[in-house]
Amino acid sequence: MIILLLLIPLSLMLLAVAIGAFVWAVRKGQFDDMDTPALDILRDDRAVPPDVRDATEGRRHG
Numbered sequence: 167m168i169i170l171l172l173l174i175p176l177s178l179m180l181l182a183v184a185i186g187a188f189v190w191a192v193r194k195g196q197f198d199d200m201d202t203p204a205l206d207i208l209r210d211d212r213a214v215p216p217d218v219r220d221a222t223e224g225r226r227h228g
Contacts, residue, residue, distance in 0.1 A: 191197065
């Protein structure tokens with residue numbers, strides 16, 4: 167039971183650190199735009215110029 171005298175304050179300090187980290191992240195704008203990064207994977211890459219595309223296809227087909 168004496169261990170509770172150590173564990174309760176330790177857990178409260180850990181909780182305070184977690185809340186502090188969350189508040190810091192919110193103030194720094196880490197949670198401002200949650201939708202755009204998830205949609206980036208769905209967007210097409212930039213188009214490759216035709217001359218570069220032809221050169222790479224020639225190497226592949228040998």
